[in-house]
Amino acid sequence: xxxxxxxxxxxxxxxxxxxxxxxxxxxxxxxxxxxxxxxxxxxxxxxxxxxxxxxxxxxxxxxxxxxxxxxxxxxxxxxxxxxxxxxxxxxxxxxxxxxxxxxxxxxxxxxxxxxxxxxxxxxxxxxxxxxxxxxxxxxxxxxxxxxxxxxxxxxxxxxxxxxxxxxxxx
Numbered sequence: 001x002x003x004x005x006x007x008x009x010x011x012x013x014x015x016x017x018x019x020x021x022x023x024x025x026x027x028x029x030x031x032x033x034x035x036x037x038x039x040x041x042x043x044x045x046x047x048x049x050x051x052x053x054x055x056x057x058x059x060x061x062x063x064x065x066x067x068x069x070x071x072x073x074x075x076x077x078x079x080x081x082x083x084x085x086x087x088x089x090x091x092x093x094x095x096x097x098x099x100x101x102x103x104x105x106x107x108x109x110x111x112x113x114x115x116x117x118x119x120x121x122x123x124x125x126x127x128x129x130x131x132x133x134x135x136x137x138x139x140x141x142x143x144x145x146x147x148x149x150x151x152x153x154x155x156x157x158x159x160x161x162x163x164x165x166x167x168x169x170x
Contacts, residue, residue, distance in 0.1 A: 011156075013165040017137075017149040023049040026151065027056020029168050030135075034061065034115045036085035038159070039129040041121040044137030049149055050119045053135065054089055057117060063087045069119075077114075086114045093120040131157025 063078035
């Protein structure tokens with residue numbers, strides 16, 4: 001993973017990820033910064049690597065079960081194998097409404113004791129927490145086999161103000 005030349009802001013960092021394995025490694029590194037009560041919102045085109053990143057998060061958090069896309073079940077809970085928080089992995093792609101539809105998932109109940117990761121959550125889950133981590137993954141679109149991804153990680157709120165996201169860059 002490489003960091004593009006840019007001024008360093010501890011609440012935001014940009015990385016270049018060159019392979020799915022590097023995306024998983026980014027997830028493992030990101031897991032070290034997370035704690036119970038954290039909301040992580042992932043956005044990016046289809047096939048950008050959101051689930052691959054979440055797989056790495058699950059590995060880094062030490063949770064049970066294979067982390068796969070919850071597209072058809074909407075949400076999966078992965079209990080911790082140790083003393084860390086469980087991972088709640090949500091795919092909001094099929095949910096058209098905002099927080100009303102998300103309320104059926106009781107994420108507000110799960111959030112205090114879990115790390116909640118929501119794919120396709122923009123415009124749907126922001127009301128769950130003022131403090132959240134936003135991860136945007138950009139990839140080339142169209143007929144391409146390009147594995148390169150530009151990832152922007154932004155911490156919003158007081159929780160992330162003092163966290164140096166630059167540690168995510170290898």
